[in-house]
Amino acid sequence: MYAEPGIIRKIIEGTGDTWAVVGLSSNRQRAAHGVAEFLQRHGKRVVPVHPKAETVLGERGYASLAEIPFPVDVVDVFVRSELAGPVADEAVRIGAKAVWFQLGVIDEDAYDRTRAAGALMVMDRCPAIEIPRLARRV
Incomplete structure (x- = not known):
C-alpha cells in the first residue's frame, strides 16, 4: 500500500485547496480531465500543468510547476511512472x-x-475514488 494510514485524509482535508494537476490538458477524454472536474466539484482549485500550458476548466495553465506564481498545496501527477520522479x-x-x-x-x-x-x-491512488470513501467513513 502506497499511503500511510491517515495520510489520504490529511491530504484531502488538511493541506489546502490548491491542486496542481500535472498532465491536465483540454482533452476531455483523458483521466486527468475527469479527476480535475471532480476536484473542482469538491472545492479544490485546479491548476493545469502541461507543456501546452492550456487554460482548462477556467484555470490558466502552466508549462511547469516552477512557473506557477502562487503557492500550491498538492501536486497531483498524471504522467508515466518513469517521468513522475522529477x-x-x-x-x-x-x-x-x-x-x-x-x-x-x-x-x-x-x-x-x-x-x-x-x-x-x-x-x-486516485482522489476521485478516495474522497467518496472518506465521506462514507464519517
Missing part, C-alpha cells in the same frame, strides 16, 4: 505540502525522497 522533486522544490501519484503511477524512490523532504505522499 515531478515529485519539482513539487518539493516549490514547497508543495503533498504529492499524489495517480493510479498506475509508481516510483518508490520518488516516494522515499518526497517523504524524506517532509512532504506528504500518496502513490497509485
